[in-house]
Protein backbone atom coordinates (compact mmCIF):
# COMPACT_ATOMS: atom_id res chain seq x y z
CA UNK A 1 0.00 0.00 0.00
CA UNK A 2 1.52 3.28 -1.12
CA UNK A 3 0.55 6.38 0.85
CA UNK A 4 0.77 9.69 -0.95
CA UNK A 5 0.25 12.99 0.82
CA UNK A 6 -0.03 15.89 -1.62
CA UNK A 7 0.17 19.56 -0.56
CA UNK A 8 -1.73 18.71 2.60
CA UNK A 9 -2.88 21.50 4.90
CA UNK A 10 -5.07 21.46 8.00
CA UNK A 11 -5.79 23.97 10.71
CA UNK A 12 -8.31 25.64 12.92
CA UNK A 13 -9.74 29.14 12.39
CA UNK A 14 -6.83 31.57 12.60
CA UNK A 15 -4.13 28.88 12.77
CA UNK A 16 -2.57 26.68 10.11
CA UNK A 17 -1.26 23.56 11.85
CA UNK A 18 -0.21 21.36 8.90
CA UNK A 19 1.10 23.51 6.12
CA UNK A 20 1.51 22.16 2.58
CA UNK A 21 3.01 18.76 3.40
CA UNK A 22 4.15 16.47 0.58
CA UNK A 23 5.09 12.95 1.56
CA UNK A 24 5.27 9.59 -0.15
CA UNK A 25 5.52 6.35 1.81
CA UNK A 26 6.30 3.39 -0.41
CA UNK A 27 4.67 -0.02 -0.11
CA UNK A 28 6.05 -1.77 2.99
CA UNK A 29 8.20 1.16 3.99
CA UNK A 30 8.54 2.30 7.63
CA UNK A 31 8.75 6.08 7.88
CA UNK A 32 9.47 7.86 11.17
CA UNK A 33 7.85 11.26 11.81
CA UNK A 34 10.00 13.32 14.16
CA UNK A 35 9.86 16.92 15.32
CA UNK A 36 9.39 19.04 18.43
CA UNK A 37 6.21 19.24 20.49
CA UNK A 38 3.52 21.03 18.55
CA UNK A 39 5.24 20.65 15.16
CA UNK A 40 2.16 18.94 13.69
CA UNK A 41 3.03 15.23 13.76
CA UNK A 42 -0.23 14.05 15.37
CA UNK A 43 -2.29 16.42 13.24
CA UNK A 44 -0.64 15.10 10.09
CA UNK A 45 -1.19 11.48 11.20
CA UNK A 46 -4.85 12.21 11.89
CA UNK A 47 -5.20 13.65 8.38
CA UNK A 48 -3.46 10.60 6.91
CA UNK A 49 -5.85 8.40 8.92
CA UNK A 50 -8.83 10.27 7.49
CA UNK A 51 -9.92 11.58 10.90
CA UNK A 52 -9.36 15.19 9.89
CA UNK A 53 -10.69 16.79 6.76
CA UNK A 54 -7.81 18.71 5.17
CA UNK A 55 -8.30 22.37 4.37
CA UNK A 56 -6.15 21.74 1.31
CA UNK A 57 -4.51 18.86 -0.51
CA UNK A 58 -5.24 15.17 -0.60
CA UNK A 59 -4.22 11.83 0.94
CA UNK A 60 -4.14 8.83 -1.38
CA UNK A 61 -3.80 5.14 -0.65
CA UNK A 62 -2.65 3.31 -3.78
CA UNK A 63 -4.04 6.26 -5.74
CA UNK A 64 -7.47 6.32 -4.04
CA UNK A 65 -8.47 9.56 -2.28
CA UNK A 66 -9.20 8.64 1.36
CA UNK A 67 -11.98 11.25 1.36
CA UNK A 68 -13.98 8.86 -0.85
CA UNK A 69 -13.87 6.03 1.71
CA UNK A 70 -16.50 5.14 4.30
CA UNK A 71 -15.43 4.64 7.92
CA UNK A 72 -15.68 0.89 7.36
CA UNK A 73 -13.45 1.03 4.29
CA UNK A 74 -10.89 3.09 6.20
CA UNK A 75 -10.87 0.49 9.00
CA UNK A 76 -10.20 -2.24 6.45
CA UNK A 77 -7.33 -0.37 4.86
CA UNK A 78 -5.55 1.36 7.74
CA UNK A 79 -5.10 0.94 11.47
CA UNK A 80 -4.32 3.93 13.65
CA UNK A 81 -3.06 3.87 17.23
CA UNK A 82 -3.38 7.31 18.74
CA UNK A 83 -1.27 8.78 21.50
CA UNK A 84 -4.10 8.87 24.01
CA UNK A 85 -5.98 5.81 22.86
CA UNK A 86 -8.71 4.86 25.28
CA UNK A 87 -11.33 2.16 25.34
CA UNK A 88 -14.60 1.40 27.10
CA UNK A 89 -13.43 0.33 30.50
CA UNK A 90 -15.58 -2.76 31.05
CA UNK A 91 -14.00 -4.77 28.26
CA UNK A 92 -11.44 -7.51 28.70
CA UNK A 93 -8.14 -7.38 26.85
CA UNK A 94 -9.17 -9.97 24.24
CA UNK A 95 -12.42 -8.05 23.65
CA UNK A 96 -10.51 -4.82 23.03
CA UNK A 97 -8.36 -6.63 20.47
CA UNK A 98 -11.50 -8.16 18.91
CA UNK A 99 -12.69 -4.59 18.16
CA UNK A 100 -10.06 -4.71 15.41
CA UNK A 101 -12.19 -7.32 13.60
CA UNK A 102 -15.35 -5.18 13.51
CA UNK A 103 -14.88 -3.88 9.98
CA UNK A 104 -14.29 -7.39 8.65
CA UNK A 105 -17.65 -8.89 9.50
CA UNK A 106 -21.28 -8.03 8.91
CA UNK A 107 -23.18 -6.24 11.63
CA UNK A 108 -25.35 -9.31 12.23
CA UNK A 109 -22.61 -11.86 12.81
CA UNK A 110 -20.55 -12.40 15.94
CA UNK A 111 -16.86 -13.28 15.87
CA UNK A 112 -16.14 -16.61 14.18
CA UNK A 113 -13.23 -19.04 14.58
CA UNK A 114 -11.12 -17.09 12.08
CA UNK A 115 -11.61 -13.85 14.07
CA UNK A 116 -10.60 -15.62 17.27
CA UNK A 117 -7.49 -16.97 15.53
CA UNK A 118 -6.48 -13.50 14.35
CA UNK A 119 -7.00 -12.08 17.86
CA UNK A 120 -4.98 -14.90 19.44
CA UNK A 121 -2.13 -14.26 16.99
CA UNK A 122 -2.17 -10.50 17.70
CA UNK A 123 -2.17 -11.09 21.48
CA UNK A 124 0.74 -13.50 21.07
CA UNK A 125 2.66 -11.05 18.86
CA UNK A 126 2.43 -8.37 21.58
CA UNK A 127 3.15 -10.80 24.45
CA UNK A 128 -0.35 -10.36 25.88
CA UNK A 129 -1.70 -13.91 25.83
CA UNK A 130 -1.46 -14.26 29.61
CA UNK A 131 -3.47 -11.02 30.01
CA UNK A 132 -6.22 -11.93 27.53
CA UNK A 133 -8.95 -12.29 30.17
CA UNK A 134 -7.89 -9.37 32.34
CA UNK A 135 -10.21 -6.36 32.55
CA UNK A 136 -8.85 -3.48 30.51
CA UNK A 137 -9.05 -1.04 33.39
CA UNK A 138 -6.62 -3.13 35.47
CA UNK A 139 -3.81 -2.81 32.93
CA UNK A 140 -0.69 -0.68 33.29
CA UNK A 141 -0.03 2.11 30.79
CA UNK A 142 2.39 -0.03 28.77
CA UNK A 143 0.04 -3.02 28.76
CA UNK A 144 -2.77 -0.80 27.49
CA UNK A 145 -0.52 0.55 24.76
CA UNK A 146 0.41 -2.98 23.68
CA UNK A 147 -3.28 -3.94 23.71
CA UNK A 148 -4.09 -1.10 21.31
CA UNK A 149 -1.27 -2.24 19.06
CA UNK A 150 -2.66 -5.78 19.13
CA UNK A 151 -6.07 -4.34 18.21
CA UNK A 152 -4.46 -2.52 15.29
CA UNK A 153 -2.68 -5.71 14.14
CA UNK A 154 -5.98 -7.63 14.37
CA UNK A 155 -7.40 -5.22 11.78
CA UNK A 156 -5.04 -6.89 9.27
CA UNK A 157 -4.66 -3.69 7.27
CA UNK A 158 -2.06 -2.79 4.66
CA UNK A 159 -1.22 0.46 6.44
CA UNK A 160 -0.36 1.08 10.08
CA UNK A 161 -0.23 4.58 11.60
CA UNK A 162 1.31 4.90 15.05
CA UNK A 163 1.47 8.02 17.20
CA UNK A 164 4.19 7.72 19.84
CA UNK A 165 3.66 3.97 20.26
CA UNK A 166 6.60 3.53 22.61
CA UNK A 167 5.94 6.30 25.14
CA UNK A 168 4.70 3.95 27.90
CA UNK A 169 6.91 0.99 27.07
CA UNK A 170 9.98 -0.29 28.89
CA UNK A 171 13.17 -0.68 26.86
CA UNK A 172 12.60 -4.32 25.95
CA UNK A 173 9.06 -3.64 24.71
CA UNK A 174 10.21 -0.51 22.84
CA UNK A 175 12.74 -2.58 20.90
CA UNK A 176 10.19 -5.35 20.22
CA UNK A 177 7.58 -2.86 19.05
CA UNK A 178 9.97 -1.09 16.71
CA UNK A 179 11.24 -4.43 15.42
CA UNK A 180 7.63 -5.31 14.65
CA UNK A 181 7.04 -1.95 12.92
CA UNK A 182 10.13 -2.32 10.76
CA UNK A 183 9.68 -5.99 9.85
CA UNK A 184 5.96 -6.05 9.08
CA UNK A 185 5.09 -6.01 5.36
CA UNK A 186 2.60 -3.24 6.21
CA UNK A 187 3.31 0.35 5.23
CA UNK A 188 4.06 2.13 8.50
CA UNK A 189 4.12 5.80 9.50
CA UNK A 190 5.23 6.23 13.10
CA UNK A 191 5.63 9.44 15.13
CA UNK A 192 8.50 9.14 17.58
CA UNK A 193 10.38 11.36 20.02
CA UNK A 194 13.30 8.99 20.56
CA UNK A 195 15.58 9.97 17.68
CA UNK A 196 17.99 7.05 18.11
CA UNK A 197 15.12 4.56 18.10
CA UNK A 198 13.67 6.24 15.01
CA UNK A 199 17.06 6.13 13.27
CA UNK A 200 17.60 2.49 14.07
CA UNK A 201 14.28 1.09 12.92
CA UNK A 202 12.87 3.42 10.27
CA UNK A 203 13.77 3.25 6.58
CA UNK A 204 13.45 7.00 6.37
CA UNK A 205 12.90 9.94 8.72
CA UNK A 206 10.66 12.93 8.08
CA UNK A 207 11.46 15.94 10.24
CA UNK A 208 8.61 18.38 10.92
CA UNK A 209 8.82 21.92 12.18
CA UNK A 210 5.99 24.45 12.38
CA UNK A 211 3.62 22.24 10.39
CA UNK A 212 5.99 21.73 7.47
CA UNK A 213 8.45 19.02 6.45
CA UNK A 214 11.96 20.42 6.75
CA UNK A 215 13.90 17.22 5.97
CA UNK A 216 13.04 13.83 4.52
CA UNK A 217 15.58 11.08 3.96
CA UNK A 218 17.84 8.47 5.51
CA UNK A 219 18.46 8.99 9.24
CA UNK A 220 22.09 9.98 8.71
CA UNK A 221 20.98 12.85 6.44
CA UNK A 222 18.19 14.07 8.71
CA UNK A 223 19.84 13.76 12.12
CA UNK A 224 22.57 16.31 11.67
CA UNK A 225 23.79 18.79 14.29
CA UNK A 226 22.76 21.89 12.26
CA UNK A 227 19.24 20.55 11.58
CA UNK A 228 18.71 19.48 15.19
CA UNK A 229 19.91 22.89 16.35
CA UNK A 230 17.57 24.70 13.97
CA UNK A 231 14.53 22.57 14.77
CA UNK A 232 14.91 21.39 18.39
CA UNK A 233 17.14 24.20 19.67
CA UNK A 234 19.69 21.72 21.07
CA UNK A 235 23.40 21.18 20.60
CA UNK A 236 23.63 17.57 19.50
CA UNK A 237 26.53 15.28 18.75
CA UNK A 238 25.81 12.51 16.30
CA UNK A 239 27.93 9.40 16.35
CA UNK A 240 27.76 5.64 16.24
CA UNK A 241 27.47 3.32 19.21
CA UNK A 242 29.57 0.16 19.49
CA UNK A 243 26.85 -1.78 17.63
CA UNK A 244 27.10 0.64 14.71
CA UNK A 245 23.73 2.30 15.36
CA UNK A 246 23.36 6.06 15.09
CA UNK A 247 23.69 7.63 18.55
CA UNK A 248 22.62 11.15 19.53
CA UNK A 249 24.17 12.93 22.53
CA UNK A 250 23.23 16.38 23.79
CA UNK A 251 25.18 19.17 25.46
CA UNK A 252 23.58 21.08 28.31
CA UNK A 253 21.18 23.74 27.05
CA UNK A 254 22.90 27.13 27.19
CA UNK A 255 20.56 30.05 27.72
Ligand SMILES: Nc1ncnc2c1ncn2[C@@H]1O[C@H](COP(=O)(O)OP(=O)(O)OP(=O)(O)O)[C@@H](O)[C@H]1O
Nearest residue numbers: 012015017035036037038039040041042043044083
Ligand atom coordinates in the same frame (compact mmCIF):
# COMPACT_ATOMS: atom_id res chain seq x y z
N1 LIG B 1 -8.05 20.96 17.50
C1 LIG B 1 -7.09 21.85 17.72
N2 LIG B 1 -7.39 23.15 18.02
C2 LIG B 1 -6.44 24.06 18.22
N3 LIG B 1 -5.12 23.79 18.18
C3 LIG B 1 -4.75 22.53 17.90
C4 LIG B 1 -5.71 21.50 17.65
N4 LIG B 1 -5.05 20.35 17.40
C5 LIG B 1 -3.74 20.67 17.47
N5 LIG B 1 -3.57 21.95 17.77
C6 LIG B 1 -2.27 22.65 17.93
O1 LIG B 1 -1.52 22.36 16.78
C7 LIG B 1 -0.15 22.22 17.09
C8 LIG B 1 0.34 20.87 16.59
O2 LIG B 1 -0.21 19.85 17.40
P1 LIG B 1 0.15 18.32 17.18
O3 LIG B 1 -0.53 17.55 18.26
O4 LIG B 1 -0.14 17.95 15.79
O5 LIG B 1 1.73 18.35 17.41
P2 LIG B 1 2.76 17.17 17.66
O6 LIG B 1 3.92 17.42 16.77
O7 LIG B 1 2.08 15.85 17.52
O8 LIG B 1 3.17 17.44 19.16
P3 LIG B 1 3.67 16.47 20.35
O9 LIG B 1 5.07 16.07 20.04
O10 LIG B 1 3.59 17.36 21.55
O11 LIG B 1 2.70 15.30 20.42
C9 LIG B 1 -0.04 22.39 18.59
O12 LIG B 1 0.35 23.72 18.87
C10 LIG B 1 -1.46 22.13 19.08
O13 LIG B 1 -1.72 22.84 20.27
